Amino acid sequence: MKNKRIAMITVAVISLVVPALVAVLIYSPYKISSEYVWLSSIPGFNASINSITALLLLIGGVMAKKGNYTLHKVCMAISLALGVCFLLAYVTYHATxxxxxxxxxxxxxxxxxxxxLNISGLRTVYLTILLSHILLSAAVVPFVLLAFYFAIAKEFDRHVKIVKFTWPIWLYVSVTGVIVYLLASPYYPS
Known part of the structure; x- marks a missing residue:
């Protein structure tokens, strides 16, 4: 019971701290001064991470349905690791x-x-996709972490129950992350 309580507290803290940190970095007028040219390539790198994550989520979902839980675990673990890499890169980019x-x-x-005037209605489309991407990416974090916890704790009934809505949201966030990048890429500062 103690480990479960620690896990739940950890999930709650991460779920609150991550979106708060991202919001502060995005909306802060102050940026960390950096001369590293490679920082401008982070959005493309993150779009690649999102693409790979979407592919792994699809493969992992199929493997779970086919009963190949070993490959399912590998796909999901890599997806989580890529999510951490994405977050670190994202925070680095928006801090600089x-x-x-x-x-x-x-x-x-x-x-x-x-x-x-030149972009007219396309900006509305972009902002709609971006807003849904941002809101759902923040909202899905605790559910992804709980899904992993339930799997590790061998609480498979709870794991299956939570991934029924977590998996499609995570997939949506991954796919829309790529779409947002493709739409915004002409406007990234060099």
Whole structure:
């Protein structure tokens, strides 16, 4: 019982600290000064991580349905590890680089009237996808962690119950992460 309590507290703390840290880094006007050119490649790297994660989630889901739990475990463990890598890269990027502004063609950090006119309804589509991606990525964290905990604790009934809605949300977040990157990539500062 003590280990379960520690696990639940850990899940709660991670689930609160991670989104709070990300929000602070994104909305902070202060960035850590860095001269490393490779930092500008992080969004593409993270899109690759999201692509691989989506593929592994699909394979892992199929393997679970086929009863190949060994391959299912491998796919899910790699997906979780990739999620941690994504988060570390994401935090590094937003601590050092300004956020992209969708439609800011001249990359001056301002979406002027002409730029807004040029992208028209596409900005609404982008922001809708981005908002759903952000909200669901924050919301899914505790459920992913609980799903892993239940699997490790061999509470398979609870694991199956929670992954019925966690898995599709995690997949959606991974796929929309790639879509957001593809839509925003022309507007990332170099």
């Amino acid at each position: 680089m300004p956020s992209a502004i969708f439609g800011d063609v001249n990359l001056d950090g301002v979406l002027d009237a002409d730029e807004q």
